[in-house]
Amino acid sequence: MSIYKAYQVEEISEKNFAGKVVELDTNDLPAGDVLVRVQYSSLNFKDALSASGNKGVTRNFPHTPGIDAAGIVIESTSADIEVGAEVIITGYDLGMNTAGGFGQFVRVPANWIVHKPTDLTLYESMVLGTAGFTAALCVDKLIGAGLHSEQGEVLVTGATGGVGSIAISLLHKLGYSVTASTGKSEAEGWLKELGASNVIARQELSEPSTRPLLKEQWAGVVDCVGGHTLFNAIKSLQYGASAAACGLTESTDLPATVLPFILRGVNLLGVDSVELPLARKRFVWELLGTSWKLEGLSDVAVDIKLDDLSRCLPELLQGKARGRYVLSLGD
Numbered sequence: 369m370s371i372y373k374a375y376q377v378e379e380i381s382e383k384n385f386a387g388k389v390v391e392l393d394t395n396d397l398p399a400g401d402v403l404v405r406v407q408y409s410s411l412n413f414k415d416a417l418s419a420s421g422n423k424g425v426t427r428n429f430p431h432t433p434g435i436d437a438a439g440i441v442i443e444s445t446s447a448d449i450e451v452g453a454e455v456i457i458t459g460y461d462l463g464m465n466t467a468g469g470f471g472q473f474v475r476v477p478a479n480w481i482v483h484k485p486t487d488l489t490l491y492e493s494m495v496l497g498t499a500g501f502t503a504a505l506c507v508d509k510l511i512g513a514g515l516h517s518e519q520g521e522v523l524v525t526g527a528t529g530g531v532g533s534i535a536i537s538l539l540h541k542l543g544y545s546v547t548a549s550t551g552k553s554e555a556e557g558w559l560k561e562l563g564a565s566n567v568i569a570r571q572e573l574s575e576p577s578t579r580p581l582l583k584e585q586w587a588g589v590v591d592c593v594g595g596h597t598l599f600n601a602i603k604s605l606q607y608g609a610s611a612a613a614c615g616l617t618e619s620t621d622l623p624a625t626v627l628p629f630i631l632r633g634v635n636l637l638g639v640d641s642v643e644l645p646l647a648r649k650r651f652v653w654e655l656l657g658t659s660w661k662l663e664g665l666s667d668v669a670v671d672i673k674l675d676d677l678s679r680c681l682p683e684l685l686q687g688k689a690r691g692r693y694v695l696s697l698g699d
């Protein structure tokens with residue numbers, strides 16, 4: 369038994385949720401093969417939804433959110449996961465209906481676990497977290513669909529967010545030219561430092577357009593926002609190019625017609641980081657620790673502690689966050 373600290377969200381009155389730092393007992397964690405002492409977690413849009421009581425993410429409260437965790441194995445009943453191993457857990461049910469990385473311990477099934485790539489620290493793995501991992505999945509899908517660097521600009525929407533900012537850094541590292549779309553005009557300089565060559569205002573893409581097609585512009589799109597923005601981006605894809613859709617911060621709707629698909633042969637690629645088979649997760653994490661390793665990850669990181677969560681989580685919901693919040697769970 370160990371007593372540990374965690375950020376726990378409770379329904380304090382009907383549909384009114386609040387979180388605070390509490391002490392919990394590892395004996396009360398759910399059953400699982402592997403007990404991990406969490407060193408770092410990170411904040412994702414889904415954590416903000418869970419912490420605000422979104423029942424599509426978390427059904428039962430009190431609950432410890434945190435869809436990401438990186439730490440050291442303390443107990444294991446699995447032959448594949450040795451005690452002392454440094455591991456990463458992202459997605460599956462972590463932080464949704466299983467107590468997540470906003471606590472100093474998690475207990476999870478062995479088949480949720482990825483061994484940390486050798487050249488990535490636990491801290492760096494959580495600067496990336498689900499957001500960085502998802503950015504890598506988007507880029508990997510676009511490349512798999514034929515994206516190459518001579519084609520021109522790749523559009524990234526929701527550019528200052530976790531997925532967007534890492535997608536820009538990754539595309540830049542891999543030799544692509546990036547246009548960043550953002551609602552934060554003051555972030556232009558920062559987005560250019562990350563590797564964007566152009567920055568455009570969110571409104572340029574978010575207004576509905578009645579035109580069936582728009583001028584061919586993008587060699588590829590990483591879309592974090594959905595809605596009119598995604599359809600306008602699809603209408604502006606070059607012939608045969610692809611958009612990778614991973615997010616919904618503007619809307620879950622896609623107000624679309626089939627015309628760009630049947631007149632320009634463009635592709636819409638779905639990206640899911642949560643239920644992706646473990647072998648694929650391990651492969652993409654290895655990529656992020658080797659040939660796709662980003663230098664200067666700390667440039668996108670904001671370091672926080674458990675006590676900061678009540679302030680930082682609402683910033684994500686309001687679209688005010690920039691880059692990646694990394695939660696340190698050491699004493």
Ligand SMILES: NC(=O)c1ccc[n+]([C@@H]2O[C@H](COP(=O)([O-])OP(=O)(O)OC[C@H]3O[C@@H](n4cnc5c(N)ncnc54)[C@H](OP(=O)(O)O)[C@@H]3O)[C@@H](O)[C@H]2O)c1
Nearest residue numbers: 413526527528529530531550551615616617618640641687
């Ligand atoms: N498919 C998956 O497996 C997966 C994995 C991770 C995340 N996601 C989803 O991907 C999206 C981005 O995640 P994230 O971690 O990057 O979130 P985030 O850090 O909160 O960033 C989201 C960004 O979206 C933009 N935005 C916010 N409100 C908006 C609005 N009303 N209209 C248009 N843009 C808006 C903002 O960027 P600007 O101010 O720069 O425009 C904001 O920084 C979320 O919807 C998340 O749920 C999906």
